[in-house]
Amino acid sequence: MRGVLAKRAFRVVLIKPSHYDQDGYVIQWLRSTLPSNSLASVYGLIEECARDRVLGPDVDIEIDACDECNTIVDVPAVSKRIRAAGGGMVGLIGVQSNQYPRALDLGRQFRALGIPVVMGGFHVSGCIAMLPKLPPDLQEAVDLGIHLFAGEAEGRMAEVLRDVAAGNARPIYNHLNDMPEMAAAVFPILPREVVTRVAGHYSSFDAGRGCPFQCSFCTIINVQGRKSRYRTADDVEAIVRANAARDITRFFVTDDNFARNRNWEPILDRLIELREQHGFNIKLMLQVDTLCHRIPGFIEKAARAGCTAVFIGLENINPESLMGTKKRQNKIWEYRDMLLAWRRHKVVTYAGYILGFPTDTPESIARDIEIIKKELPIDILEFFYLTPLPGSEDHKKLYLSGVPMDPDMNKYDLEHACTAHPRMSKEAWDKVYNDAWTRYYTDEHVERIMRRALASGIRPKKILDLLTIFAGSVGIEGVHPLQFGFFRRKVRTQRRYGMPVRNPLIFYPWRVADLLKVAAQWLLLVRRYRRIMARVTADPAASAHCDEALRPHVAVGETDDFVKVFADKIPHTHGAPVQAAVG
Ligand code: B12
Ligand code: SF4
Numbered sequence: 001m002r003g004v005l006a007k008r009a010f011r012v013v014l015i016k017p018s019h020y021d022q023d024g025y026v027i028q029w030l031r032s033t034l035p036s037n038s039l040a041s042v043y044g045l046i047e048e049c050a051r052d053r054v055l056g057p058d059v060d061i062e063i064d065a066c067d068e069c070n071t072i073v074d075v076p077a078v079s080k081r082i083r084a085a086g087g088g089m090v091g092l093i094g095v096q097s098n099q100y101p102r103a104l105d106l107g108r109q110f111r112a113l114g115i116p117v118v119m120g121g122f123h124v125s126g127c128i129a130m131l132p133k134l135p136p137d138l139q140e141a142v143d144l145g146i147h148l149f150a151g152e153a154e155g156r157m158a159e160v161l162r163d164v165a166a167g168n169a170r171p172i173y174n175h176l177n178d179m180p181e182m183a184a185a186v187f188p189i190l191p192r193e194v195v196t197r198v199a200g201h202y203s204s205f206d207a208g209r210g211c212p213f214q215c216s217f218c219t220i221i222n223v224q225g226r227k228s229r230y231r232t233a234d235d236v237e238a239i240v241r242a243n244a245a246r247d248i249t250r251f252f253v254t255d256d257n258f259a260r261n262r263n264w265e266p267i268l269d270r271l272i273e274l275r276e277q278h279g280f281n282i283k284l285m286l287q288v289d290t291l292c293h294r295i296p297g298f299i300e301k302a303a304r305a306g307c308t309a310v311f312i313g314l315e316n317i318n319p320e321s322l323m324g325t326k327k328r329q330n331k332i333w334e335y336r337d338m339l340l341a342w343r344r345h346k347v348v349t350y351a352g353y354i355l356g357f358p359t360d361t362p363e364s365i366a367r368d369i370e371i372i373k374k375e376l377p378i379d380i381l382e383f384f385y386l387t388p389l390p391g392s393e394d395h396k397k398l399y400l401s402g403v404p405m406d407p408d409m410n411k412y413d414l415e416h417a418c419t420a421h422p423r424m425s426k427e428a429w430d431k432v433y434n435d436a437w438t439r440y441y442t443d444e445h446v447e448r449i450m451r452r453a454l455a456s457g458i459r460p461k462k463i464l465d466l467l468t469i470f471a472g473s474v475g476i477e478g479v480h481p482l483q484f485g486f487f488r489r490k491v492r493t494q495r496r497y498g499m500p501v502r503n504p505l506i507f508y509p510w511r512v513a514d515l516l517k518v519a520a521q522w523l524l525l526v527r528r529y530r531r532i533m534a535r536v537t538a539d540p541a542a543s544a545h546c547d548e549a550l551r552p553h554v555a556v557g558e559t560d561d562f563v564k565v566f567a568d569k570i571p572h573t574h575g576a577p578v579q580a581a582v583g
Helices: 035-051 075-085 097-111 121-132 138-143 155-165 233-244 264-278 299-305 318-324 332-341 362-375 393-400 426-440 443-456 460-477 506-536 561-565 577-581
Strands: 008-016 028-032 061-066 089-093 117-120 147-150 170-172 202-205 250-253 283-288 305-314 348-355 380-385 487-490
Touching: 008 035, 008 075, 008 155, 035 061, 035 155, 035 202, 061 075, 075 089, 075 097, 075 487, 089 097, 097 117, 097 121, 097 138, 117 121, 121 138, 121 460, 138 147, 138 460, 170 506, 202 233, 233 250, 233 264, 264 299, 299 305, 305 332, 332 348, 348 362, 348 426, 348 460, 362 426, 380 460, 426 460, 443 460, 443 506, 460 506
Parallel strands: 008 061, 008 089, 089 117, 117 147, 147 170, 202 250, 250 283, 283 305, 305 348, 348 380
Antiparallel strands: 028 487
């Protein structure tokens, strides 16, 4: 028809790659447990490009998105859809170092079928930000014709799409020196059918980026910077409303440290208004630091805004270890007050604990975990290996001084020893990691956590489910709880590049035996924990439970027993109170 342009399509398929288990199968589930904010961020940016018709008025940009942790990627079928649309590209989204080998394998397959591929995320950004030259694994991607994107893509996506559509995309886009403002930036969003593949239908957004601290194991500050860049309260309201229109009101706020978001208060005030005056049933999971309780009104407002769980970067209780990694902001003598402050608002606390600081030994770690169990009211403790993540100062130092590090990026998931430890052999470190989980999640301590939860008014079912997942994930599924999901899937043909695809007669019987074993182990664990919870809830004294960890400090200068254990280390810690040192 005269005057009307013939429509064309450009299909963008966004894939957030997972990573491989020790047998070379992709770690994926029927339902995953945590949403991918990188996927939501890039989806929002492509949607903006589609709205703005950046490829011309006659080109419809069509978008598919999936998180490989909960969706099986069929490479030939995706390629067919892109070709059927008349053109398009695959975006490999938010690729972390541990996901890089899987992302490269996907990229290799798409490239073999002639599909353009662009890859972004922390591995690309971290390596380019910190290393003097492109490492061999990134060079391999470039050699395959995969386009790399370093830095943040707000305001830069249209250029990438136009270049790919014109067939002249650059090998590397580097925007690391030019970080976009976040106020009024396009926000993360995903279609409902992508969000509902996450158990509990959690979506996500980052209310800010950047962190003022300088932990040497951290990559974030070298990629997103140390200046707080943040969304406005209006932006956050728009995010909540857009998701609520899709019947989604639970959010993982992915700021690494929401307490250091300079705009935390207007944002929380707006969320409180949405909850209390407009009836939005908002639920939030936040990540915070160990000093957040010092910020007047922060915890109270977070709870009123719907915060039901917080991830706290506790990292360690030995001041010497914390100093060694420049985590000077962690004051161990304030840990209990901080944890109790969250409990008063019925917020579940998760704390990350890093194993393998230079001064750690198997004995010191065992001692520290016992101290935590007795003296700190943490609900969920999760363990990680100290890992030189590409993009961190630790990695850069080892790289430049030629210290050997494991070349297999798949292992940079904080669940493997990737370089030598000064005081522990690799075997000893591995044993320490596995023992840490069993040492913390004993039946006796699980019962204590349940009693503490009941006494603090935390829902029994919630704590029971969390304890079951965190106690069983490593031992039964062999994966960290952060990667956990419900019902593990293993696709016979999707094995790591270079590993043989098993014969169906070998694969399927092995898989059935594997499934039965895992199901039986879960059944036993669930029954055991349910019995413990039944015993606790039946106890009339349970709600009045009090132990050392729940006892608030009352006297001026009073300190925990464990602080005394480290008294000789504390004077070297910035800001330490004098009483702690002599106590
Ligand atoms: C939320 C989060 C998670 C979530 C969700 C994952 C996700 N990516 O959304 C969960 C809980 C699942 C998770 C888990 C893990 N995470 Co995590 N996580 C984060 C966190 C806090 C925020 C991610 C985010 O949303 N960032 C904001 C987005 C917008 O940034 P982005 O991903 O870089 O994306 C931008 C650009 O890179 C670019 N881009 C990205 N992809 C693409 C693709 C294309 C085509 C283009 C053009 C552009 C582009 O555009 C985006 C918008 O600007 C980051 C820290 C951080 N500040 O980013 C750590 C981080 C990414 N995680 C990290 C790690 C190590 C892990 C774990 C291995 C262990 C752990 N303790 O956390 C696990 C394992 C995960 C797994 N194997 O599945 C590291 C990765 C470092 C590295 N070198 O690999 C980080 C950097 C934190 C750290 N400790 O240093 N994580
Ligand atoms: S507090 Fe967290 S985000 Fe900030 S530098 Fe330390 S590890 Fe990184």
